[in-house]
Every structure is written in C-alpha cells, then in structure tokens.
Amino acid sequence: MNATPVGNHIRRLRFDAGEMTQGALAERVGITRQTVIALEAGRYAPSLELAFRIAQAFGKEIGEVFFWKG
Amino acid sequence: MHRVPSGLFWLLAPAAIGLWLIVAIPSRWHGIDTGAVGAGLLLAAAAAGLWLSGTIPDDGTSQRSPGEQGRWVALVFTGLIGALMLAHAGAFAGARTIAELGGIGRPVVMLLVGWLILASIARRRPGAGVQADERDREVARAADAVSHVVLALAIVAIAVTLGLTPPARLSWASPIAVANLLMFALVAAAFAGHGAALWHYRRDRA
Numbered sequence: 001m002n003a004t005p006v007g008n009h010i011r012r013l014r015f016d017a018g019e020m021t022q023g024a025l026a027e028r029v030g031i032t033r034q035t036v037i038a039l040e041a042g043r044y045a046p047s048l049e050l051a052f053r054i055a056q057a058f059g060k061e062i063g064e065v066f067f068w069k070g
Numbered sequence: 071m072h073r074v075p076s077g078l079f080w081l082l083a084p085a086a087i088g089l090w091l092i093v094a095i096p097s098r099w100h101g102i103d104t105g106a107v108g109a110g111l112l113l114a115a116a117a118a119g120l121w122l123s124g125t126i127p128d129d130g131t132s133q134r135s136p137g138e139q140g141r142w143v144a145l146v147f148t149g150l151i152g153a154l155m156l157a158h159a160g161a162f163a164g165a166r167t168i169a170e171l172g173g174i175g176r177p178v179v180m181l182l183v184g185w186l187i188l189a190s191i192a193r194r195r196p197g198a199g200v201q202a203d204e205r206d207r208e209v210a211r212a213a214d215a216v217s218h219v220v221l222a223l224a225i226v227a228i229a230v231t232l233g234l235t236p237p238a239r240l241s242w243a244s245p246i247a248v249a250n251l252l253m254f255a256l257v258a259a260a261f262a263g264h265g266a267a268l269w270h271y272r273r274d275r276a
Contacts, residue, residue, distance in 0.1 A: 030203065031203040032137070032206070033132075041274075
C-alpha cells in the first residue's frame with residue numbers, strides 16, 4: 001500500500017469545491033477521514049468502486065480524478 | 071490540538087494497581103479473588119478512559135482512524151492476557167485439574183469479555199461517523215495473514231516439541247498444560263496480527 005502507482009487530484013478538487021474538508025468528503029463517500037489523508041498522500045490506491053464514488057462526489061469522470069503514475 | 075483531560079492521566083494509577091493485582095499477587099488473598107478484583111479495576115479504568123476520550127472534541131486533525139484505535143486497544147488487551155499467562159506459566163505447568171487454574175482463568179475471561187464490551191461501546195459512540203472502510207478491511211486481511219503464519223508456526227513448534235522430546239522430559243506436559251499452551255499460541259497469534267495491522271496503518275501515514 002506504500003507509494004501507490006495511482007495518483008489523484010483529490011486535494012485540488014476539494015479546494016475547487018469550495019474548500020471541502022477531508023471529513024466532508026469522507027462522510028459523502030462513506031470512508032474514514034484518515035483514508036482520505038492516505039489517498040491524498042498517495043499511500044493508498046482505492047478500489048474501483050471507491051474511485052467511482054469519489055469522482056461522483058466531485059461531479060467528475062474517474063479519469064479526471066485519478067491517473068496512472070506508473 | 072485539544073488538551074487531553076487530566077482525568078485520563080489519573081486513570082493510570084488504578085489501571086496499574088489492577089495490573090499488579092492480576093499479575094503479581096497470589097490469586098487469593100484473605101479469601102478475596104485478587105485476579106477478579108484487578109481485572110475489574112482495569113476494566114473500570116478502561117471504561118472511564120473511553121468515556122473521557124469521548125469528551126475530547128474531534129478537531130479534524132487526528133491521524134488515527136477508529137480502526138487503528140481499536141487495534142491499539144486490542145493489542146493492549148491481548149498483550150495483558152499474554153503477559154498474565156506467561157507470569158503464571160509455572161501454575162499452568164503444575165496444574166492437574168482446571169479447577170486449580172480458576173484464579174488465573176477468571177481475570178482472563180473478564181478481560182476478554184470486558185474488551186468485547188468496550189469495543190462494542192466505542193463503535194456505537196454517538197457521532198462516531200464511519201468506523202471502518204475498505205482500507206481497514208485491506209489492513210485486516212494483511213493482519214490475518216500474519217496471525218495465521220504465527221499460529222501455524224506455534225502449532226508446529228508445539229507438535230514437534232511434544233513429538234520429539236523423550237517422555238521422561240515431558241512431565242510438565244499434562245493435558246491442562248498443553249491446552250493452555252495452545253491457548254497461549256492463539257493469544258500470541260492475535261497479538262502479532264494486531265501488531266501487523268498497526269504497522270500497516272503507520273506505513274500509510276509515513
């Protein structure tokens with residue numbers, strides 16, 4: 001789970017969404033705030049289902065939120 | 071950062087006395103079951119600690135998820151049970167009937183039941199939010215794998231010891247002693263699993 005090859009723009013998207021807090025995002029997608037922290041730090045790669053739910057929370061396509069770092 | 075209520079520090083004293091009563095004092099003193107009293111004191115301190123920690127408002131900066139906090143509690147309780155079993159290893163080896171181990175068994179059962187009740191209360195705390203998600207389940211899978219390996223190694227070690235040691239040197243291995251050795255292997259495996267889970271949580275934060 002350390003240094004996952006899946007990157008994301010969650011932090012920027014939260015900022016763009018009226019500075020949504022990590023807690024608010026966590027509550028919206030049904031995860032703990034600490035998982036949001038791990039995702040933003042690139043320490044955890046979400047399941048496909050969670051990736052879709054996060055993208056949906058921001059009203060984006062999944063490819064606009066997550067990308068492959070390799 | 072919120073200030074930690076000073077009451078939490080005051081709870082260390084009764085918790086330490088409870089631990090001392092369980093581990094260091096003979097199981098009966100003037101007709102009183104000191105193990106049960108110690109376990110009760112320890113559980114009361116843990117319950118009070120849980121209640122006090124619930125009064126600390128969440129300022130959104132805690133790095134530890136509810137799952138990780140639960141693992142810390144589980145690690146402490148399995149560690150206590152393991153330490154209790156080790157401290158009374160001589161009594162386990164010398165016992166010929168289960169009744170002889172009542173003074174040790176009662177606090178162990180009390181700790182187990184108390185831990186389950188405290189964990190259940192912690193999960194149902196009002197405003198506790200999401201308690202576990204897919205990351206916790208992934209950590210649990212990795213922890214279970216470690217626990218499984220430790221248990222398998224311990225069982226093999228016990229089987230080899232019993233199978234290859236000359237009978238004359240196995241006078242300690244009464245059915246009760248072997249049963250408790252297997253229980254200790256289970257506790258050690260659980261302890262290793264909780265430790266592995268905490269290592270995974272810590273790695274996610276590093």
